[in-house]
Amino acid sequence: MNEVASALTQVAMGVGLAACAGLRAFLPLFVVGVAGRFEIVPLLDSFEWLAGTPALTVFGLAVVLELLADKVPVVDHLLDVAETLVKPVAGTVLAAAVLTELSPLQATVLGFVLGGGVAGAVHAGKSKLRILSTATTAGTANPVLSFGEDALAFVGSLTALVLPLLVVAAVAGAGAAAWWLLRRRGAAGAGSRA
Numbered sequence: 001m002n003e004v005a006s007a008l009t010q011v012a013m014g015v016g017l018a019a020c021a022g023l024r025a026f027l028p029l030f031v032v033g034v035a036g037r038f039e040i041v042p043l044l045d046s047f048e049w050l051a052g053t054p055a056l057t058v059f060g061l062a063v064v065l066e067l068l069a070d071k072v073p074v075v076d077h078l079l080d081v082a083e084t085l086v087k088p089v090a091g092t093v094l095a096a097a098v099l100t101e102l103s104p105l106q107a108t109v110l111g112f113v114l115g116g117g118v119a120g121a122v123h124a125g126k127s128k129l130r131i132l133s134t135a136t137t138a139g140t141a142n143p144v145l146s147f148g149e150d151a152l153a154f155v156g157s158l159t160a161l162v163l164p165l166l167v168v169a170a171v172a173g174a175g176a177a178a179w180w181l182l183r184r185r186g187a188a189g190a191g192s193r194a
Contacts, residue, residue, distance in 0.1 A: 007101040009164055011114065013041075014095030016160030016167030018115035021090040022122025024070075024153035025083050026062035028094055031157040033059055036097075041161050046104050047097035070146045073139030080127045084120075091119025118171070125178055 020028040029050065035041040036051030049055055070076050092108075095115025099107035126149065133141045160167040 003101060007099075010099050010101055011095075011110070012164035012168045013098045013160050014111060014115055015118050016164050016171065017094040017098065017157060018091030018118040019122050019167065019171045020153045020156040020160065021087050021094055021115075022119040023126055023149045023156075024063070024066060025086045025090045026059050026066050027150070027153045028157040028160075029090055030056065030059040030063050031154070031161070032094055032097060035161055041098060042100045043097050044100050044102075044104060044107050047093065050093075050097055067146075067150055070149070071143045073134070073142050076130060076142055076146065077134070080123070080130060083123065084127075087123040088116035088120040091115035091117075094119075121175075122171075 017028045017032060032041065032043075033050040033052075033056045036043040036048065037056065043050060066079070069079050092111045092115045094111075095118075096107040096111025099110060102110065130142060130145065133139070133145055156167055156170075
């Protein structure tokens, strides 16, 4: 029973980290790498490279570049397009890396399905919000949204390491709210056409 609880906690941690990767591809990778380096979180043997100096150097530089580029209108949209593939990969790596109770194959498959899927879904929602912001504010609100996303990705990554179920609950709540808003918007649009 203890192993099952531990595995479920790790799955929640992976999902939470993947959701953060949907906001910022490299920040959660850097956080997990540092946490692995200081043995705060165990990493699956095949993902211990995340805690190595080369990976941390690359992730650290990528974090700085991603955070800066996302503050520039137009560049933020180009970054969203480029990261459409990068963020699900980051989500997959993050989810698989923390699933130490599973075999490498199980961790990778579950990481791909859950981590890649969650990161891709969060990225899609973030991209749509950014397009809406650009359309309604001519891009002037985009840097403000970007700072909020930075904070969510950082705090969410840290929280996913220590309170993973809280992050999963927050992601589920945000997903339910987005679904409700989309349904409401669709019903309002259908009503105005009638």
